Amino acid sequence: MKKLFWYLLLIFVVLVMLTLILVVDKKLDNKKEVPQDQTKEKLSLLNNIDKKIDYFHYNYLDRYLDYQKKYPNLSDIDIVTRVNLGLDQPFYQNTKPSNELNKITILVNKYTYLPEDYVPNNLTKVSNLFSTSTRELVYEAKEAFEKMAAQAQEDGYTIRVISAYRSYHYQKGLYDNYVSRDGIDIADTYSARPGYSEHQTGLVVDIDNGKLDFNHFEETEEFHWMENNAYLYGFILRYPKGKEDITGYDYEAWHYRYVGKEIASFIQQNNLTFDEYYVRYIEK
Ligand SMILES: [Zn+2]
Incomplete structure (x- = not known):
């Protein structure tokens, strides 16, 4: 019993x-509801890409098809990636708060923003051997940056931080100045609105070589050193040439984002932006 x-x-x-x-x-x-009969036809227009990738959102199906009509030369994968990023809407529309706070995989772009009071944990000063004045980064990024700059120095190059963590209010001051100087449309191509700046993550450095102004960094030997070595320390060129329509920013040879070695290597090998990587491998 x-x-x-x-x-x-x-x-x-x-x-x-x-x-x-x-x-x-x-x-x-x-988000992966089994499609109704009437959507099967629509899915076939995208070559049933939903069966091959795990970041397909059935509730975005009509947006994918609209985007395909607009950009018929894009691959199905690029259509899904870009719509998931929100690129079928104008910049700064349909924005959402970032949900990866204090992670090195945090995404901040023109659709994903940080709270006004967000200050990353573990901000630490970068050694003044590699910085023009007091600059702060999240500890892990700071350690990686110093290792990278020390190796560059050993190889005969100079890499200095000229900007790193920037608070919401500091960014607001910068952006407002640019808008009053150049107007909002032009300012938006090169400066982030407050809350939308990756610098607020504490995972970003703007660098120069101590000789040329930062916006000539591309012409320096240090830039070529960074092209070949940055990923080994977990840094990526965040706004590459030819990807302006995805990142929403002009090409910036001086702006590097820490994402960790593994992701940086993958991005380097596959010629992706962090935005694309995020949609395909982190957000899903
Ligand atoms: Zn920057």
């Missing part, structure tokens, strides 16, 4: 667990 009780209890527990698993699974699967 006692045995029977334990058997029944065991069956009950197993049933409860199975129900829980099913409920959780259903929740996770919400």
